[in-house]
Amino acid sequence: MQYIVIYLHGFLSSPQSHKAMQTLEFVKSHYPQLTLEIPSLGNYPKQAAATIEQIIAKYPDKKLRFIGSSLGGFLATSMCEKYAGKAVLINPAVRPFELLEGFLGEHVNPYTKETFLLEQKHIAELKxxxxxxxxxxxxxxxxxxxxxxxxxxxxxxxxxxxxKMEIEQGGDHSFQNFERFLPDIFRFLLQD
Structure with a gap:
């Protein structure tokens, strides 16, 4: 198939997140020939961007498609603008460098149990x-x-x-009942 779909998780998340796993299961069931990458993005912005760039470099002849959640939506936008791609963004972070100012200090990723220190230089990487x-x-x-x-x-x-936008009243940051959009998400992504 001519497409590569890259799912980008958010801050303090991982490829084992609920939406990432739902996406993986959907692709296995409905698009088994499709190349889907769900990378583990590092805890630091520059590191996460480098991981995405490495994946993109592996598929020079494929059309880039992204699904980005929260901070993953911010990163997907950066890559889409650089490489002319298509993306579905789920409650995307627009100005994470402002939001994460309040998160400076030590964190533990709940999925990987990795401890890391968010510093001012990482805010600059986001900017x-x-x-x-x-x-x-x-x-x-x-x-x-x-x-x-x-x-x-x-x-x-x-x-x-x-x-294109779907704005639903209520819900939460995880985007409740995300899975009901998966058929339409892939119809959107896999057309020119």
Whole structure:
């Protein structure tokens, strides 16, 4: 198949997250020939971006497609703008460098149990990855829930205006009942 789909998890998450596993199971059942990558993104922005770039480099002849959740949505946007891709963004972080200012210090990833220290230099790495939407060949579909307790959905609504959006009242940051969108997500991603 001509596509590569890369699922990007959020901050303090992993490829074992609920949405990542739902996506993997859906692809196994409905698109067994599709190349799906669900990388374990490092805890630091520059490290996470390098991991994504390494995956992209492995597939020079495939069309890039992304599913990004929260901070993964921010990273997916950065890559889409750089490489002219298509992405579905689930409650994406728009200005994570502001949000994570309040998270400086030591953290433990609940999935990997890895301890890491978030410092000011990592905020600067995030700012360096912030990308305006200027690539006319990039396409986005946003899935937003208004009761997201972590991010203000209106930031994404504003940044991605003009792109396809599904804004649901209520919900939460995890995007409740995500799996019901999987058939439409892949129909969107796997068309030109």
């Amino acid at each position: 360096a990855l912030d990308t305006p939407l200027e690539n006319i060949n990039s396409q986005y579909w946003l899935l937003l829930q208004t009761a997201d307790e972590t991010l203000d959905y209106r930031q994404a609504e504003h940044k991605y205006q003009g792109h």
